[in-house]
Amino acid sequence: MTFHLLPLLQIVSDSLVETATQQTVETSTNNTAPNFFELAQMGGAIMYVLYALSIIAIYIFVRKFLQIRAAGKDGDAFMDRIKDYLHDGKLDSAINLCESTNTPSAKMVQKGLSRLGRPMQDILVAIENTGNIEVGKLENSMPLLATIAAVAPMIGFLGTVTGMIQAFYQMANAQGGADISTLAGGIYQALVTTVGGLIVGIVVLFAYNYLIALIDKVVNKLETKTLEFMDLINDEKE
Numbered sequence: 575m576t577f578h579l580l581p582l583l584q585i586v587s588d589s590l591v592e593t594a595t596q597q598t599v600e601t602s603t604n605n606t607a608p609n610f611f612e613l614a615q616m617g618g619a620i621m622y623v624l625y626a627l628s629i630i631a632i633y634i635f636v637r638k639f640l641q642i643r644a645a646g647k648d649g650d651a652f653m654d655r656i657k658d659y660l661h662d663g664k665l666d667s668a669i670n671l672c673e674s675t676n677t678p679s680a681k682m683v684q685k686g687l688s689r690l691g692r693p694m695q696d697i698l699v700a701i702e703n704t705g706n707i708e709v710g711k712l713e714n715s716m717p718l719l720a721t722i723a724a725v726a727p728m729i730g731f732l733g734t735v736t737g738m739i740q741a742f743y744q745m746a747n748a749q750g751g752a753d754i755s756t757l758a759g760g761i762y763q764a765l766v767t768t769v770g771g772l773i774v775g776i777v778v779l780f781a782y783n784y785l786i787a788l789i790d791k792v793v794n795k796l797e798t799k800t801l802e803f804m805d806l807i808n809d810e811k812e
Contacts (some may be wrong), residue, residue, distance in 0.1 A: 582620070607652065619795060620729060620730070620732060620733030620736070620763070620770075621766065621768045621770055623729055623768060624726060624729060624730065624767075624770045624771060624774050627722050627725070627726055627729070627774055627778075628774050630718075630722065631719060631722045631723075631774070631777075631778045631781065634715050634718060634719050635719065635778075635781045635785065636809045637715070638712075638716070638719075638785050639713060639785065639788070641711075641712065642712055642785065642789060642792060643788075644677070645677055645678050645679070645708070645712060645792050646682075646788075646791065646792050646795055647675075647677055648675050648677045648679055652671070652675060652679070652680065653683075653799065653802050653803070653806075655668075655671055656668050656671065656672075656683060656803075656806070658804055659671065660806065663769070665687060665690070668683075668687055668789075669684055669687050669688070672684035672687065675810065678705065678708035678711075678712070678792065678796055679795060679796055679799040680703050680707070681704055681708060682701045682704045682708070682796060682799060682800060683701075683799065683803050685700050685701055685703075685704040686700065686701045686803050686804075686807070688700075690807070694804070694807070694808075697807065698800075698804060699803070701800050701803065702800070703802065705796050705797075708792055708796070709789070709796070712789050712792060713789060716782065716785065716786070716789075719778060719782045719785070720782050722774070722775075722778050723775050723778040723779040723782055724775070725775075726771050726772075726774035726775040726778065727772050727774075727775040728771070728772045729767075729771050730767045730768045730769070730770055730771015730772060730774075730775075731768060731771065732767075732769075733763060733764065733766075733767025733768065733770075733771065734764040734765075734767055734768045735764075736764075737763030737764030737765075737767065738764050740763060
């Protein structure tokens with residue numbers, strides 16, 4: 575009896591293995607990994623908030639980058655021309671050059687030129703006040719960029735909490751017991767929003783620090799131009 579059952583059991587076993595193999599191949603063929611946009615859609619409404627923050631951050635970064643780059647356009651030739659005009663007594667030409675250059679350092683020099691004839695301390699204070707105003711313009715909107723860098727991960731974590739709440743709610747209301755497909759939607763939202771928030775926060779933080787570094791370079795250049803202009807005035811008086 576046992577001798578006759580062994581071939582039958584072997585045939586059944588081979589059939590089961592073949593069926594399982596075919597199902598595995600079909601599953602791997604039909605189920606493809608979702609792309610980036612499909613994953614983002616699984617994050618729910620929180621992802622739209624992160625989209626909006628990303629667009630705002632990109633707009634601020636591009637605008638500030640162009641503004642800061644334009645602020646540092648004038649080179650050493652600018653101060654050389656101002657020096658030549660003052661040596662030749664062409665004060666109006668020097669002021670017109672500052673107006674046409676229209677950079678923070680040019681505005682500072684223009685303010686100093688308009689105060690010529692007054693005490694040196696008054697000229698220096700006028701130049702420094704103009705420099706502070708111009709630096710304030712460069713730093714405008716930077717706090718908003720820093721806020722986005724700090725808030726984006728927190729919004730992502732909020733999506734994590736809401737996603738887990740959704741998963742547990744679906745599990746509690748599942749008829750006949752919950753399986754992994756019941757929890758998938760909430761878990762997807764929890765993980766995707768976390769990743770999205772971290773990506774936005776990290777990228778915006780790097781962008782913020784990069785702009786701050788550019789502003790510091792402009793500030794150093796303004797300080798250098800101030801010293802050059804004050805030395806120029808002293809040389810003219812002598």
